[in-house]
Amino acid sequence: MAGVKRNILVTSALPYANGSIHIGHLVEYIQTDIWVRFQRLMGHDVLYVCGDDSHGTPIMVNAQKRGIDPETFITQMNQQHKEDFAKFGVAFDNFYTTHSPLNRELSEQIYLRVKDAGYTVRKEIEQFYDPVASTFLADRFIKGTCPFCKTPDQYGDGCESCNRTYNPTDLIDPKSVFSGATPVLKKSEHIYLRLEPARDFLVKLYEAGFVDPSVANKLKEWFAEPLRDWDISRDARFFGFEIPGETGKYFYNWFDAPIGYLASLGNKLGLDAAKTQKYWNDPEMEIFHFIGKDIQYFHALFWPTMLNAAGLRVPTKLAIHGFLTVNGEKMSKSRGTFINASVYAKHLDPQYLRYYFATKLGPTPEDLDLSFEDFAGRINGELVNKLANLVSRCAPMLSRMLEGKLGVSAADAVPLLREIRGAADELAAAYDGRNYALVTRTICTLADKANKYFEDQAPWKLVKADPEAARGVLTAALEAGRILTIYLKPILPDFAAKVEKCLVIQPLEWDDLQEAMEPHAIHPFEHLVQRLDMKLVENMVEESKESLSQKSDAANQAPATATAAGAPQPTVTTPASTASAKPAAPAHPDEEPLAPIINFDQFLAVDLRIARVLTAESLEKSDKLMKITLDVGHLGQRTILAGIKKAYTPEKLVGRLVMFCANLAPRTMGKFGTSEGMICAAGPGPVEVFVLSPDAGAKPGQRVH
């Protein structure tokens, strides 16, 4: 059955050591863990390694905020991550960190070979520089006034008040956080990884099954244009590894992060850098990376290019999953659906989530939804009522009425048991192909049949007339339960352990499904899973809402732009950009914080006016843009492009009075033209937008005071 013994290295993406693990991340780790447990159950050799992505500016900043050094911070996060994963049964062979001597050595060696192979190029770019501290400044180390809302003291990558993102060059009155000096633009040389030389290699790789065909199609879109070089260096004041042969230059953390897979492997096996690479290169070993679709770029484009250029083998396959939504929407802190792993585990059995995700996971990178209603239905209706019930109704009866002794399966159960055993190959193929939804569906169908068999035989009646016949029925039903437990074991290891204990059998392997149990005595039954009470879900949601107010806990607040973003977080980078790991804030938070206090002069600086909408036109080629002309009385007419298309039709706007900002600098918006001001509206957008109007009597052109 097991066939040839496989040697497999499996990884999950490295979570970023800047925030806690949440249920979005868990999709990936649970998916991977189930696959690993399945392969082991089949008797294959599997190493499952992972670790934290521990480098980068956000980590520096976060550590600084807490008044600790980055090393201490990432050590704490590493511990927390390990604990969280353990709660969910995610059984890594090793959970390491990219901030380790082995990873440094590997990164240096791989880099030097990539460089020697001609895959790097130096380019000069302009960047802010602190002339007093003599250091280049990453976005996070520049503060200034937000160019949009004028809030002072904002970081160089985005405003915490209005949540808009921008470049540090856009800031008004920028200052270095180190010296307070005004940064100057200074040229800096960055090192880039060239991708174009790897073009043919990559295309062939995709065609050879590196990814599933549906994914390959998407990847090939990138090849329509020349592949742009990837910036892999960061200038000093960076938490990471210095690039060999350079001064003040560090590896961008996305360069050393995937190398962390090798480091974790080598660390597990006690190998040095050279031996780790040799081990990695073993052609007999399969390598599977489980990742989210948000980091396809890195794993399908950069990573194979790096490996190939460095003379290392490329992984066998990328297993890509989609994002998690909760109740059909993105996880939301204010709704309490942004649920941290530790909070979940406090309220609910982690097995529920493993089972539920399994019922939803297929081989494609489709998004999956955690609907609480569906969740409770699955757990109670399938896991408890079907699966657990089968053992739960047999074992106690056997103990109470038949001395707890198993006999020989009743003859009339032969077709049932044959059918259940017959599903083994189909189930194994489904597991191997990551089609867990099919696995659970199939198992449930078989459990239904076993329950029906039990019902038809009515052993509770039979036991009075013919105890031995009843023993045969109970034995058969428990045999069915045992085989189904083998099938479920990768998903529900705890459940399986309890069944093994109750039936007094050795830890189950896939091959054990062939042979029936010998007659023997069983142990008293204990519940395999508790019924799920919706009240517990509500409690969990409540606590998740509360943690929103704990602003002090920066780790919990940190946007999950981890290497392993299992959550519906915005994609952080593009393949061509000089990607900085800046967290992209949601378009509008549900509850915007109060902006800092301004003085009267600052208020006066904003010239708000009343205007009448003359024309309004929805722009065809824009998702949300509307072109509006305003009559502003003595100030003449204005054309404004406003992002309110999803909320308003032209008819609803023409003729009405609105309030708008008249002294905002004109802004060119792509191909759509220039916007001369901004119409005032409230709401989180883009659908919920509410344009403001004055009471009757106001005239176009009047200023709002």
Added chain:
RNA sequence: CCGGGGGUAGCUCAGCGGUUAGAGCCGGGGACUCAUAAUCCCUUGGUCGUGGGUUCGAAUCCCACCCCCCGGACCA
């Protein structure tokens, strides 16, 4: 607007060229009492997003359109 995925019973989904379209849950009726009020039987419920086309035959292939989700552009 561009790219990707999807629209099948109230809900979650399977089926992806071949008999009268399926499952689980939910609803309704009944049976049973071993079991975590679980189980078993019966049952209501669908113009398979819309309109064309190809075919002896289409939920399944092709074209157009509508709607939803995910990226992107753009916006905020």
